[in-house]
Amino acid sequence: LNRTLRALSSEKMQVRLSSAYWKITDVEYILIRSLIVIAAFLLGWLLLGNILAGIFLGAIGLMVPPILLDRAVTKRQKLFHQQLLDVLTLIKGSVQAGYGLMQALDLAVKEIPPPASEEFGRVLYEVRLGLSLEDALFNLAERMENDDLQIVVTAIIINDKVGGNLTTVLESTVNTIRDRQQLESEIRALTSYAKYVGNFLSLLPFVLGIIIFFLNRTYFDTLGTSIITQVLFLMAMLGIILGNIWMRQITKIKV
Numbered sequence: 001l002n003r004t005l006r007a008l009s010s011e012k013m014q015v016r017l018s019s020a021y022w023k024i025t026d027v028e029y030i031l032i033r034s035l036i037v038i039a040a041f042l043l044g045w046l047l048l049g050n051i052l053a054g055i056f057l058g059a060i061g062l063m064v065p066p067i068l069l070d071r072a073v074t075k076r077q078k079l080f081h082q083q084l085l086d087v088l089t090l091i092k093g094s095v096q097a098g099y100g101l102m103q104a105l106d107l108a109v110k111e112i113p114p115p116a117s118e119e120f121g122r123v124l125y126e127v128r129l130g131l132s133l134e135d136a137l138f139n140l141a142e143r144m145e146n147d148d149l150q151i152v153v154t155a156i157i158i159n160d161k162v163g164g165n166l167t168t169v170l171e172s173t174v175n176t177i178r179d180r181q182q183l184e185s186e187i188r189a190l191t192s193y194a195k196y197v198g199n200f201l202s203l204l205p206f207v208l209g210i211i212i213f214f215l216n217r218t219y220f221d222t223l224g225t226s227i228i229t230q231v232l233f234l235m236a237m238l239g240i241i242l243g244n245i246w247m248r249q250i251t252k253i254k255v
Helices: 002-006 011-020 026-048 051-096 101-111 116-128 133-144 147-162 166-215 227-251
Strands: none
Touching: 002 026, 011 026, 011 051, 011 133, 026 051, 051 101, 051 116, 051 133, 051 147, 051 166, 101 116, 116 133, 133 147, 147 166, 166 227
């Protein structure tokens, strides 16, 4: 069973589980997901007495674990991003006080709350197991998928290979990240109105449709009988979806 389920695993799945800090292996995750699908299928089939209901619930059970995993990863990465500047400030102060980089990371693990402490603790753990600092930091960057962290990792690795004043490198990195976060906040404030308008325009047809339905319940009767009405309805739905995606892409500015 272990060999069979491992064949369904992938490196991406392992990274996602590691990013979410779920203390289960990829094989255990696949097994749990399979059991949920089977239980949902049997629940729909036996209790509701309809195999289509079982298939429907089984499909929902198949999608729920990845959704929960993605939410856990996103939440953890967001918290890490919020803590990154504090961690770098603490590391920079420790290096200025005479600590080495590994000692500074160890101090950050003890002083900073999760998830930053857990992630940098993983870096220390991997280095103590024999992995190079470069590989351990790259693993951290792969788990957190953070552009600011990528800048930090690149700066530390270059300094480790070339040499130089680590305090100056960290101070420059902290200033760069602080400027990036300030710019991101300004962009978010400037694009918030456009996002609101896009969501409002996307929901407006549905709100008007509900109002019309309650005012005149026979207004949509032709939707079930007229092919032209159905085609126009599908075109309208497609236009709303494409318009919403287009508005989101316009307001999506990468710093």
